[in-house]
Amino acid sequence: MTVEFGTASASPGERARGYWDATTLPTGTPERLPVVVVNGSEAGPTAWLTAGVHGDEVTGVAAAQDACAALDPDSLVGCVVCLPCVNPAGLRQTERTSYYHGDDPNRHFPDPASDSSRPPRVQERIAWRLYEAFVGKGEAPRADLLVDLHTAQVGSMPFTIRDRVLYGSQRDEEAAHALADDLERLADAITLPVVTEFEAVEYTERNLQRSLAGSALNAAGIPACTVELGSRSVVEEGNRAAGVAGVCRALVAFEMLESVPEKVETAAPDVEAPVDYPVRRYVGPHAETVGIARHRVAAGDVVESGTVVADVVAPTGEHRASVTVDREGYVLARQGGVAVYENDPLASLAVRDEGELVVSRSGRE
Ligand SMILES: [Zn+2]
CATH class of the missing domain: 2.40.50.100 (RNA polymerase II/Efflux pump adaptor protein, barrel-sandwich hybrid domain)
Structure with a gap:
């Protein structure tokens, strides 16, 4: 099946690049988000890969670009839809936020359980459009897994954030446990130290269920992780390589790849958690x-x-x-x-x- 997203259209066994229009800027041009679609020659699951939600977290952008380049469509089962630069306004300025209205672009994704009477502004509209896309309401198939690449503070170690899986109005406890099993499979496969998010109350107080991965997980029920790849503003080579390997390992865990490409595996540093408890x-x-x-x-x-x-x-x-x-x-x-x-x-x-x-x-x- 041909996979289309924005102007990218990839037949089975093809890689295609293009753009997806997120909004129209006041000065007349669309805000285009770059897109890479890698469509495997064999049908299977769909992985969504996003990066650069925070515009200055450039190691994530580079890792997403390079993960797409490392994948051979002929040895891929299913499809990877990648948006390596979700916040181009932030990237242009090496800033975390977009300059549309300065608030955190990673706290606007849908959460059906927290109604807001405040009318959505453009950043929130973009987040909702992107959400509709990765839940399969647009042209591209729904995500069976999602990896969102970020970076943390200066000099930070790379790690994978595993959000809490909430039950209540969205799903019952049994469904939450099934989702948590898939989430653990994804988080462990990335092979960076796994850090669970804040406790449930702080998690929702910080609005993290409205982050891209938090919303994919808790609103849409898609196993989704946030991966933190070191410092911001400059591409850190070791963390970039760890990110590319992490993405490929996730695809192996979800039976989309037989093995991690050798070049990717040898370039990746070993990053281990210094303690063995959760x-x-x-x-x-x-x-x-x-x-x-x-x-x-x-x-x-x-x-x-x-x-x-x-x-x-x-x-x-x-x-x-x-x-x-x-x-x-x-x-x-x-x-x-x-x-x-x-x-x-x-x-x-x-x-x-x-x-x-x-x-x-x-x-x-
Ligand atoms: Zn970030």
Whole structure:
């Protein structure tokens, strides 16, 4: 079957490139999102691959481009639909957000359980159009799996975020467990350290169910992960290669590829979690003392309760406080910037997770 998306049209066994119009700009041209469709010679599942939702997260963009280039349509079962640059306005300016109206473009995807009476602005309209596309309401087939490539903070280690699977109004508990099994298969296949999202209440407070992968997972029931590939603004070669390999390994896990292309496999660095227990995201510890941060930890360091994460010094350099963490885990990244205001977090951590992957949306059992 020929797969079409925007101006890209690929017959079985073909790779096609083109553009998909997301909106029309006030100055008269469409905002075109670049598209690559790799259509396998044999019919099968559809994987959607997205990157650059945050415009400055360029290692993800490069990894998506290179993953598409590495795939041979003749050895692919099913189809890959890739949007390597979901936020071209952000990419043009090396900015996280688009300049349409500055708010986070990765918090506008649909969540049927959180109605808003506020009329949607253009960024939200684009998110909804993209959602309709990957759930199969447009020309291209619905995603059977989705990988959304991002980057985190300066110097951060690469990792895969696995969202909580919510049950309640959208699906019952049994369906949530079946979806969670597929999600675990996807997250594990990518072979980067897996970090579960914040606990359910913080997850929805932060509106993460309205991220691209969060919405694909929790609104549409598609196994979907967010992959974080290091720093922003410049392409980090090792993390790019890890991202390409992660995408190919996901395709192997979903029986779309027999094996990862050898060139991709040899280029990929081994990235292992420094602890062997389940972890979740935690932004902290927080500083009570204001001043200038001097970190004592770096990405990949293991921490335990009492580990000093950073000192806070006066602007003139004298020591004011040492900030310790109250749980165990490891450092994903130091917080960017050194100015510490009241209650500012100092790091992004992966901490021991006692919670369940499948949780009730309301937070009650
Ligand atoms: Zn991002």
